[in-house]
Amino acid sequence: MNITARNISKSYKRKGISGEVQVLCSTDIDLESGKICLISGRSGSGKSTLLNILSGLLCASGGTVHYDGTDIYKLSDKELSLLRCSRTGYIPQVQSAVGTLTVRENVLLPSAVIGKGKDRFAADGLLERFGLTELADARPDSLSGGELRRLSIARALVNLPQAIFADEPTNDLDDENSRLVFEQLRKSADSGAAVVIVSHDRLAKEYADVVYCMQQGSLNREKGQL
Ligand SMILES: Nc1ncnc2c1ncn2[C@@H]1O[C@H](COP(=O)(O)OP(=O)(O)O)[C@@H](O)[C@H]1O
Ligand SMILES: [Mg+2]
Numbered sequence: 001m002n003i004t005a006r007n008i009s010k011s012y013k014r015k016g017i018s019g020e021v022q023v024l025c026s027t028d029i030d031l032e033s034g035k036i037c038l039i040s041g042r043s044g045s046g047k048s049t050l051l052n053i054l055s056g057l058l059c060a061s062g063g064t065v066h067y068d069g070t071d072i073y074k075l076s077d078k079e080l081s082l083l084r085c086s087r088t089g090y091i092p093q094v095q096s097a098v099g100t101l102t103v104r105e106n107v108l109l110p111s112a113v114i115g116k117g118k119d120r121f122a123a124d125g126l127l128e129r130f131g132l133t134e135l136a137d138a139r140p141d142s143l144s145g146g147e148l149r150r151l152s153i154a155r156a157l158v159n160l161p162q163a164i165f166a167d168e169p170t171n172d173l174d175d176e177n178s179r180l181v182f183e184q185l186r187k188s189a190d191s192g193a194a195v196v197i198v199s200h201d202r203l204a205k206e207y208a209d210v211v212y213c214m215q216q217g218s219l220n221r222e223k224g225q226l
Pocket of ligand 2: 047048049093167
């Protein structure tokens with residue numbers, strides 16, 4: 001899938017403060033099938049905001065996001081959430097497992113949402129790849145931060161997404177597990193996914209085709225070209 005974002009701006013209202021805070025202004029970015037795009041930059045510079053807008057989670061104040069020519073913010077809520085679940089994978093910056101489900105059920109959640117039934121074979125393959133097989137029937141509250149992180153990555157990949165949005169996916173992980181995650185994201189890109197990673201991890205650059213730095217709401221390209 002190819003993703004084109006043009007002229008993206010975003011401002012937030014802050015509680016207790018009058019007026020709005022401008023986080024993104026006139027940002028353009030292209031994500032291409034087969035490529036990994038890395039976005040680094042200081043905390044608070046707007047990286048998660050941009051990722052959320054690109055992934056269909058957060059409406060921009062201005063600008064457009066097209067997936068293969070479809071303006072995603074012109075879709076109905078139902079159409080957009082089906083598109084997100086069936087064709088994209090999102091790895092959130094913060095822990096987001098559902099506490100009442102087991103680890104395996106959490107990984108299967110996106111396939112259940114699109115009615116693919118229980119794609120247990122795919123889920124178990126991912127659990128094994130991320131070293132979670134023995135925890136498949138455990139509840140998330142018994143997992144460490146790193147295990148929860150790997151669970152959220154397995155869940156994002158279960159539907160073989162054509163676009164992957166990863167927000168600091170290796171936070172809480174040691175170098176060995178970080179490499180496992182970046183290698184997996186590289187494999188997904190090599191199989192045709194468009195991948196965008198927000199990360200400060202020094203290892204991330206080795207796996208990226210294009211590197212941007214977010215500075216004061218604007219993206220500056222540091223390496224590569226699509
Ligand atoms: N829902 C929100 N309401 C108000 N301000 C927000 C909200 N989300 C993020 N911000 C602000 O927008 C700025 C960028 O945040 P974020 O996109 O999370 O940055 P990053 O991911 O680069 O750390 C920060 O100053 C943050 O406080
Ligand atoms: Mg962030």
